[in-house]
Amino acid sequence: MVCPGFVSLAVALIIVDSTIVNVAIPSIVKDLSVTSTQVQWVQESYTLVFAALLLVFGNLADRFGRRRLLVLGVAVFALSSLLAAFSPSGDLLIGSRVIQGIGGAMVLPTTLSIINATFQGKERAMAFAVWGSTIGGMTAVGPLLGGWLTTAYSWRWAFGINIPLGILITVGALFTVTESKDPGASRVDWVGAALSVVVSATLVFGLIEGRNYGWWTVQKPMEIGRWTWSIDLSPVPFAFALMLVAGIGFIFWGRARSRRGAGSMLDFSLFSIRSFRNGNIAAMIVSLGEFGIVLSLPIWLQNVLGYSALQTGLILVALAAGSFLASGFAGAFGNKVEPVVIVRVGIVAEIAGIFGLGVVIGTSTGWGILIPFLFVYGFGVGLATAQLTGVVLKDVPPAKSGQASGTQSTARQIGSALGIAVLGTILFTTASVQLDNSLRDTQMTDAGRGQLVTAVVESSGAAIAGLQAQPGTGAAAAAAKEAFSNGTKYSAFAAAGFLIAGLAATLSLGGPRRLPAAGADSVPAMVGSEAEGQDKA
Structure with missing residues (x-):
């Protein structure tokens, strides 16, 4: 007997943490004096590790037991949350988020694998609905809980809340989730795992650090401890080149192992299933637009419009309420x-x-006009999230559930990581360029203008309040608000563009087909040559 409630609550632990962190970011900036690049890495360090390890843990879940890995992942996630809560610096907070990413990567593919391997037919649809509804409900709790904890106590409590949640999930899973595994699972492909980590890490590093170190020539030298990047060419193109080489190596290595009959990190035969192949492409593109905007909205609401973390959480509840309803x-x-x-x-x-949000975003936007657009956006997320997951996995053989779930989760997380990286880059680059251009007509020296722009952008807009409080820099504060508002606006429009591309990608998933007759107990998954034959047709 498997209770989908506790399985879904394990995913909700990850969602709550993500939404809480979004609301707490401005307070973290002020308390730990982190830079704008570190702000992105507080999010990306988690997402990067998460995405890079999903395939690995999807394989391990099939081999060693799905419930076992689920419980271990929740424990790692909860303990690393405790480390994050006591972090005295931005670097240590980022390190804690890396460990959280490891725990999260254990949790997500195992929950989907448990549902996919256990339920069929109507029960399967209901299990995915519970999974999606739990995510929607906890998404509603996250911003409000994070805002309240950050405002009334400290952003540190936003991480500490994961401890009691982790205990509840662990006890519930042990009593209500039956252990399952694939006895025929092959050995873990560690070379493939290492190559997949390199691909994910170098791709996200290049997208985040391009504006910092330069996209081609060195704009600022990279320093790691006492070591300094000493050549004129930026490390970013090297990162992209390494990504390309590792990606090609990953494909050739995996296909070579498959031809030998050895298990590979990514089962390429799964891509002969049309719904799985095209669904993963659509999921990755949609995730680019879905989650990237959550980085810029809380920054804009707090540092430009002046709302507190609690007020920001209350506003974002509209998004989560729409998701819960949907x-x-x-x-x-x-x-x-x-x-x-x-x-x-x-x-x-x-x-x-999201397009409506882009239209109304400005330096004097009232919260009332944001609510309807956030609700509609959240409603769309709630409709698409669980159903797209079900579409991707519907024809996957149960024995391949862990690997397929890991692949599907990896596609979504890579999309999410790219979304945060791309939209974050749009936000901060736009703010930097526009603020610099606005201040060129003032009497400030080039050096003074550069220092002010750097202070505002590197603080993710937190320095605006200080500029506004001083009579001599009021105009600069107004220009900074305008620049950050435009950066947030362009991020929203870019997110809408990604979602349009994602909508086009779903056209490859086919159209409505005749559903099973009422009373049918299950819809058997197509496996083997039957599925492959239909896909090739």
Whole structure:
């Protein structure tokens, strides 16, 4: 007997942590004096490790037991949250987030694998609905809880809350989740695992650090301890080149192992399943637009509009409330409407919501006009998230659940990481360029202007309050608000563009098909040559 509630709550632990961190970022900036690049790495260090290890732990779950890895992952996540809560500096906080990413990578693919391997037919649709609804509900709790803890106590409590949640999930999983594994699972492909980590790490590093170190020539030397990058060419193109080489190596290595009959980190035969192949492409593109904007909105709300962390959390509840409502809606109609149709409706709602936000964002925007667009955006996320996951995994053989879930989760997390990196770069680059241009007409010296721009951008806008409090820098504060507002606006428009591309990608998933007759107990997954034959048709 498997209770999907505790399985879903384990995923919710990850979602709560992410939304809490988003709201707490401005307070972390002020308390630890972290730079804008470190702000991105507080998010990206977690997402990067998370994405890089999903394939590994998806394989390990099939081999050593899904419940076992789930419980271990929750324990690692909770203990690393404790380390994050006591971090005295930005670097140590980033290090704690790396460990959190390891724990999160154990949790996510195992939850999907448990659901995919255990439920079929109507029960399967309901299990995915519970999974999605739990995410939506905890997403609603995250910003409000994070805002309250950050405002009333400290951002450190935003991490500490994971401890009691972790204990609850561990006890619940041990009593309600039956252990399952694949007896025929092959040995872990450690070479493939290492290559996948290199691909993910170098890609995200290049996207985040391009504006910092330079996209081609060195803009600022990279320093690691006492070692300094000493050549004129930026490390960023080297990172992209290494990513390309590692990616090619990963593909050739995996295919060579598959031809020998040895297990590979990525089972390339799964991509012969049309719904799995095309669904992963769509999921990655959609994730680019879905989650990248969550970095810039809390920064803009607090440092430009002047809201507290609690007020920001209350505003973002509109997004989460829409997600919660939509998850229940998707569960109710999951057996009546083709899932891919629900996915497309959700993406359209996301586009409308995020584009609307981009239109209304400005230095004097009131919170009331944000609520409807956030709600519509959240409604779209709730419709698309769980249903797209179900579409991707619907034809995967149960024995391949762990690896398929890890692949699907990796696609989404890489998309999320790229979204945060790209949209974060748009935000900070736009703010820097526009603020510098606005101050050129003033009497400030070039050196003074450069120092002010650096102070504002590196503090993620937290320095605006100090500029506004001094009579002599009021104009600079107004220019900084305008620059950060435009950066947030362009990030929203870019997110809408990614979502439009994601909507186009879902067209490859096909259209409505005739559903099973009422009363059917299950929809058997197509496996082996039958699935491959239909895919090739």
